[in-house]
Amino acid sequence: MYQSMKLLAVADIHGSQYRLNLVLNNIEKYQPDLVVICGDITQFGPAEVAINFLNQIPVTTLAIPGNIDTVDVSSGISKSNADNIHLCALEKRGLSFIGIGGEITTPLDDISIQIDGMKKPLKESITNNTILVTHVPPYETQDKVFLGKYIGSKDLRALIDTYKPRLVLSGHVHEDPGVTELDSTIVVNCSLGKRTEGALIILNDHIEVTILD
Numbered sequence: 072m073y074q075s076m077k078l079l080a081v082a083d084i085h086g087s088q089y090r091l092n093l094v095l096n097n098i099e100k101y102q103p104d105l106v107v108i109c110g111d112i113t114q115f116g117p118a119e120v121a122i123n124f125l126n127q128i129p130v131t132t133l134a135i136p137g138n139i140d141t142v143d144v145s146s147g148i149s150k151s152n153a154d155n156i157h158l159c160a161l162e163k164r165g166l167s168f169i170g171i172g173g174e175i176t177t178p179l180d181d182i183s184i185q186i187d188g189m190k191k192p193l194k195e196s197i198t199n200n201t202i203l204v205t206h207v208p209p210y211e212t213q214d215k216v217f218l219g220k221y222i223g224s225k226d227l228r229a230l231i232d233t234y235k236p237r238l239v240l241s242g243h244v245h246e247d248p249g250v251t252e253l254d255s256t257i258v259v260n261c262s263l264g265k266r267t268e269g270a271l272i273i274l275n276d277h278i279e280v281t282i283l284d
Contacts, residue, residue, distance in 0.1 A: 074164040079103040080261040081269035082206065082242020084124060085139065086114035091124050093268045097283060098130060101271055105163060106130055108153070109242040109261060110137025110172050110206030118147030125151035133161065135172030137206040137243065145172065156204060160186045160196055166237070166274070169196060170204045175224040194234060199255065201236035208241035212251040213260030216244060231256055238278060240270075250280045 079097055084090045098106065106128055113120045121144045125132060132153040136145045148155040156170030169184060171193075183190040197203065207224050208214040209231050214223030222244065231239060235255050242262040248270075251258045257278050261270040268283040 076105060076164050076166070076274045077101070077103045078105050078107055078272040078274065079269060080107045080109065080240045080259060080272060081263055082109035082137070082240075082260075083111045083245055083262045083264075084108070084113075085111055086120055086124075088124075090263050091127065093263065095127065095129075097268060097271070098128065103130060103271070106132040107168070107202075107204055107240055107261075108132065108134040109204055109240050110135050111139045111242065112137070112148070113140050113144055115139055116141035116144055118143040118150070120144075121147035122151045125153040128153070131163075133163075133168055133170070133204065135170040135204055135206060137172065138174045140173070158182065158184050160184055160191075165200065167196070167198065167201045168204055169193070169201055169236075171227075172206055175205070175207050175227055179226045179230045194230065197230070197234040197236050199235060199237050202238045202240065203231070203236045205239065205241045207243050208247075208260050209239060209253075209258060212239075212253065212258040213241070213247045213249050214244045215247045217246065231258070238272070238274075248282055250282065 157172040182193045209228035210223040239258040248267045273279040
């Protein structure tokens with residue numbers, strides 16, 4: 072069984088101290104148990120920016136790199152006070168957090184993740200107690216850009232429709248922060264957009280999501 076938890080989920084800081092300050096202010100205001108960062112911490116690196124930003128966050132933090140983060144940013148996350156969950160599973164209060172950072176280019180059926188030092192296929196690791204943390208959103212779920220085009224991952228959407236994780240946190244599409252319910256899965260785009268400051272999520276028997284603005 073999992074315990075009640077309050078999450079602050081954000082994405083797309085893009086190397087901006089101003090955007091990070093929004094996160095820090097909301098941590099002080101809402102007192103989350105956990106912060107989850109869904110990629111694009113930097114604006115094309117370097118790792119030192121990610122380390123600096125993540126070390127300013129005063130609560131337990133999980134993070135993945137985004138498509139704009141350079142390769143060294145992933146190692147920067149690992150060197151910071153945050154937990155790097157890219158292609159890893161990490162349990163918090165009975166919930167399994169699984170991260171898929173960057174672009175989703177490899178067929179997801181081919182991806183393995185690290186669990187307690189062992190590799191396991193992603194599709195065998197997802198349960199109804201899984202929180203999937205991605206940078207790119209699933210197709211047709213808070214992924215609409217200019218002129219109504221959907222740019223999310225079809226592979227990710229198929230994985231979610233088949234294995235039904237409890238919650239999916241993503242970013243990337245700054246234009247479309249918000250919440251979509253897919254059967255038994257809730258998908259949240261928590262991008263720090265022009266009007267929004269991420270998402271506050273209460274996990275109990277039900278999931279309550281508030282998009283902060």
